[in-house]
Amino acid sequence: MSNENKSIHEFDFQLICDYFSSLERQGPGSPEVTLKALSFIDLLTDESCIADIGCGTGGQTMVLAQHAPGKMTGVDLFPHFIDLFNLNARKLNLQDRVKGLVCSMDNLPFQSDSIDLIWSEGAIYNIGFERGLNEWRKFLKTGGYIAVTEASWFTEERPAEIDAFWKDAYPEIDTIPAKVAQMQKAGYIPVASFILPENCWTEHFYTPQVAAQALFLTKHAGNKTVEELIAAQRHEAQLYSKYKAYYGYVFYIGKKI
Ligand code: SAH
Numbered sequence: 001m002s003n004e005n006k007s008i009h010e011f012d013f014q015l016i017c018d019y020f021s022s023l024e025r026q027g028p029g030s031p032e033v034t035l036k037a038l039s040f041i042d043l044l045t046d047e048s049c050i051a052d053i054g055c056g057t058g059g060q061t062m063v064l065a066q067h068a069p070g071k072m073t074g075v076d077l078f079p080h081f082i083d084l085f086n087l088n089a090r091k092l093n094l095q096d097r098v099k100g101l102v103c104s105m106d107n108l109p110f111q112s113d114s115i116d117l118i119w120s121e122g123a124i125y126n127i128g129f130e131r132g133l134n135e136w137r138k139f140l141k142t143g144g145y146i147a148v149t150e151a152s153w154f155t156e157e158r159p160a161e162i163d164a165f166w167k168d169a170y171p172e173i174d175t176i177p178a179k180v181a182q183m184q185k186a187g188y189i190p191v192a193s194f195i196l197p198e199n200c201w202t203e204h205f206y207t208p209q210v211a212a213q214a215l216f217l218t219k220h221a222g223n224k225t226v227e228e229l230i231a232a233q234r235h236e237a238q239l240y241s242k243y244k245a246y247y248g249y250v251f252y253i254g255k256k257i
Helices: 013-021 031-038 059-067 079-091 129-139 160-169 176-185 202-219 224-243
Strands: 049-053 071-076 098-102 115-120 140-153 188-195 247-256
Touching: 013 079, 013 202, 013 224, 031 059, 031 188, 031 247, 049 059, 049 129, 059 071, 059 079, 059 098, 059 115, 071 079, 079 098, 115 129, 129 140, 129 176, 140 176, 140 188, 160 224, 176 188, 176 247, 202 224
Parallel strands: 049 071, 049 115, 071 098, 115 140
Antiparallel strands: 140 247, 188 247
């Protein structure tokens, strides 16, 4: 496999985290889209418990916290992201109700039936969409919501190049109706699903990476692995630009029944 076809998952976790630490977001999304998804969630109060799983440095968590009541726990496997998350919460004076916690999404520290809303943008793929929906359900109260973004196909058929890329990177990628059916099967009412607009990938994700890539290459001059990581990121951005009619991120919102 040529280096530029190497999937992000094959790189050293520490290196990836170091690269993404400098960015406001670690996955496609935008404040507008976070708020649109939030508009489907009702009945949140100051007593509500919200968990943001795979929160990264908290770009979307802070938006949520500024527009929804309740206590928020951000969970991420990478301690440096959580340090930055807690710093961001303090900067916005949200530290009393927004807290970051280092832990893995496959071993969450929550009590059963204790959470009103589970949020996860660009992260559930780490455990797998179906597994995440099934395993996290027990933490939700009945009537509680889950809102996650997930890479999805927009069409039944697609060009071989992009099909092969995603099947290697994330074989669970599927069509929107298939994902909605998985949500229903896992015990949620599928409340809404909508496609993230293109600017979530460009303006909010790939464009800020251009400067970050130049800096990272300078910082690690001569490091072959870093060169490969950046080449892979650039390749992924080029593929998106070429094949964005066929795939994207979709917000899936479900209610536990
Ligand atoms: N929600 C953020 C980050 C998305 S990137 C945003 O949209 O900007 C995916 C995040 O999942 C990264 O922060 C990564 O560190 C985290 N992650 C990966 N594996 C994980 C695991 N097993 N448990 C918890 N977090 C994990």
